[in-house]
Amino acid sequence: MELVNPGIGLIFWMIIAFGTVFFILKKFAWPSIVQALKEREQHIEEALRAADIAYEEMKKLKIDNELLLKEAKEERDIIMSEARKIREKILDDARVKANEEADRIVESARVRIQSERMAAITDIKNQIAEISIDVAEKIIRQKLQEPKEHQAYIDKVIESKPF
Amino acid sequence: MTLKSILLLLLLFFAGADIVSAGPSKTNEHGEKEAFDAGKMIVDHIVDSYEWHIATIGETHISVYFPVILYDEGAWHIFMSSKFHHGHESYKGYEIASDGQMKGKIIRPLPDGTFVRPIDLSITKNVFAIFVSSIILILVFLHVANAYKRTKKHAPKGFQSLIEPLILFIRDEIARSSIGEKHYEKFLPYLLTVFFFIFFNNIFGLIPIFPLGANVTGNIAVTGVLAFFTFMMTIVMSNKYYWQHIFNTPGVPWWLKLPLPLMPIIEVVGMFTKPFVLMVRLFANITAGHIIILGFMSLIFVFSQASIYAGYGMSLLSVTLVIFMNFLELLVAFIQAYVFTLLSAIFLGMAVEEHAHEEHH
Structure with missing residues (x-):
């Protein structure tokens, strides 16, 4: 019976104590706790969403980057092949030009040689003519003397004439 | 974690100590060998009371007493619960009922054997x-x-x-x-x-x-x-x-x-x-x-x-x-x-x- 016989004083003080606790906590504790929890949850959710967006953007950027890299590679390949072509062309051109130059040089040398030769031949001709005239003159001068000596003399003259 | 479990165990042993001191005290109080009444001991520990009994060492009770606040016949009566001497004595005509419907509560017995229950706002x-x-x-x-x-x-x-x-x-x-x-x-x-x-x-x-x-x-x-x-x-x-x-x-x-x-x-x-x-x-x-x-x-x-x-x-x-x-x-x-x-x-x-x-x- 003692157990289920509530004391009026205990009821009175319990109402006051619980009421006070409820009032103080309701006024000073719960609002800031509940509010802070709510704010934190929102904050976390926003952060998660932002992270998602950032991740998506990063993925997009990565794809863009890869595309860019691929394009750059292709461009590089094109440039490289073009460069190769140009190089070959330049080399070819150079080779052709060199050949032409060489031909030209050879030709001009040949022309020069020809002309030199012609000059030399002319010179020789002239000298031969001169020598011939000289020889002939000397032969003519000696003719009237001895034929044998004549012959020897001709030989001597011819020998003394350097060609 | 282990520290906490050790503390918890200590607390549990203290729980034992509390009752160890409370148990035999019942036999000593009247100077004669009184049988240990488990039911009474348990109820005493569970119900509300006007004092807080912590331990009994030998004959000395270690208790914390609280103020009794009564409103009876248009007057306030405020005094410490130690005046009741653990419920053995009455004070200003009030006493703690030892049995009956109001057992353990403060009552004012009347000469004709009935009692009045004052408005009791005591700190229990x-x-x-x-x-x-x-x-x-x-x-x-x-x-x-x-x-x-x-x-x-x-x-x-x-x-x-x-x-x-x-x-x-x-x-x-x-x-x-x-x-x-x-x-x-x-x-x-x-x-x-x-x-x-x-x-x-x-x-x-x-x-x-x-x-x-x-x-x-x-x-x-x-x-x-x-x-x-x-x-x-x-x-x-x-x-x-x-x-x-x-x-x-x-x-x-x-x-x-x-x-x-x-x-x-x-x-x-x-x-x-x-x-x-x-x-x-x-x-x-x-x-x-x-x-x-x-x-x-x-x-x-x-x-x-x-x-x-x-x-x-x-x-x-x-x-x-x-x-x-x-x-x-x-x-x-x-x-x-x-x-x-x-x-x-x-x-x-x-x-x-x-x-x-x-x-x-």
């Missing part, structure tokens, strides 16, 4: 324990609230992180799911207060060191007040659908309401049985736990009356069982606080439910 053991736990509650939660102001948007720290899961649990699993998204925030402060009030007092009731260890939530007056608060909250916050549900329950045949208002009567009785159930459930569960723990402890003294060695042997078994019971009671402390809060939330949810719910019947 439980009132004192409620004050202590209220102060602890207020300090703890003001501290936690400050912590929330400080750590805004960051992870909880220290004691705050111990409390936070419970707050979230009450908010999400109790308030939100029982009351609904629309109204739950209005009732959250009340539900949180009720939960932590019951939970803290349940836990404190298991710690047998002054000023904790009073059987606060196992007292029907305390649980009654809590249930009354829930009841008042339901009445004050209820909307018209709640009253329509009670007096003109939708979906019920008219002959159950019309000449004889059977359904309304049942519903009105239901209004009162709900808080009554709240009151009794918490009281009975917590009291039962205390009784079992004290009962295991009494076994030691019951056995030691037969033989001192039987008492020693029994103490090993008893302490083991009490340790087990204490762990169980830790669980019960949480579950009963949870159940009280959940049922309060469900009743409050019924009071603010908005749709006319014919489809449910």
Whole structure:
């Protein structure tokens, strides 16, 4: 019976104590706790969403980057092949030009040689003519003397004439 | 963790010490060998009293006395409970009833054998324990609230992180799911207060060191007040659908309401049985736990009356069982606080439910 016989004083003080606790906590504790929890949850959710967006953007950027890299590679390949072509062309051109130059040089040398030769031949001709005239003159001068000596003399003259 | 378990074990042994001192004192007081009365010892430890008996060493009682506040025949009487000398003496014509309906309460006996019960607003053991736990509650939660102001948007720290899961649990699993998204925030402060009030007092009731260890939530007056608060909250916050549900329950045949208002009567009785159930459930569960723990402890003294060695042997078994019971009671402390809060939330949810719910019947 003692157990289920509530004391009026205990009821009175319990109402006051619980009421006070409820009032103080309701006024000073719960609002800031509940509010802070709510704010934190929102904050976390926003952060998660932002992270998602950032991740998506990063993925997009990565794809863009890869595309860019691929394009750059292709461009590089094109440039490289073009460069190769140009190089070959330049080399070819150079080779052709060199050949032409060489031909030209050879030709001009040949022309020069020809002309030199012609000059030399002319010179020789002239000298031969001169020598011939000289020889002939000397032969003519000696003719009237001895034929044998004549012959020897001709030989001597011819020998003394350097060609 | 291990430190905490060691502390807990120490507390449990102190629980034993308390009763060890209380048990034999009953035999010594009258100077003669009096049989150990387990039932009396258990009830003495569970019910409210005007003093807080901590221990008895030899003939000396170590007790904390509280002021007795009486209002009788238009006058206030305020004096310390030590004047009663542990209930053996009367003071100013008042005494603590030793038996009868008012056993353990202050009465003023009349010459004709009847008695008058004065209005008794004394600070008793439980009132004192409620004050202590209220102060602890207020300090703890003001501290936690400050912590929330400080750590805004960051992870909880220290004691705050111990409390936070419970707050979230009450908010999400109790308030939100029982009351609904629309109204739950209005009732959250009340539900949180009720939960932590019951939970803290349940836990404190298991710690047998002054000023904790009073059987606060196992007292029907305390649980009654809590249930009354829930009841008042339901009445004050209820909307018209709640009253329509009670007096003109939708979906019920008219002959159950019309000449004889059977359904309304049942519903009105239901209004009162709900808080009554709240009151009794918490009281009975917590009291039962205390009784079992004290009962295991009494076994030691019951056995030691037969033989001192039987008492020693029994103490090993008893302490083991009490340790087990204490762990169980830790669980019960949480579950009963949870159940009280959940049922309060469900009743409050019924009071603010908005749709006319014919489809449910």
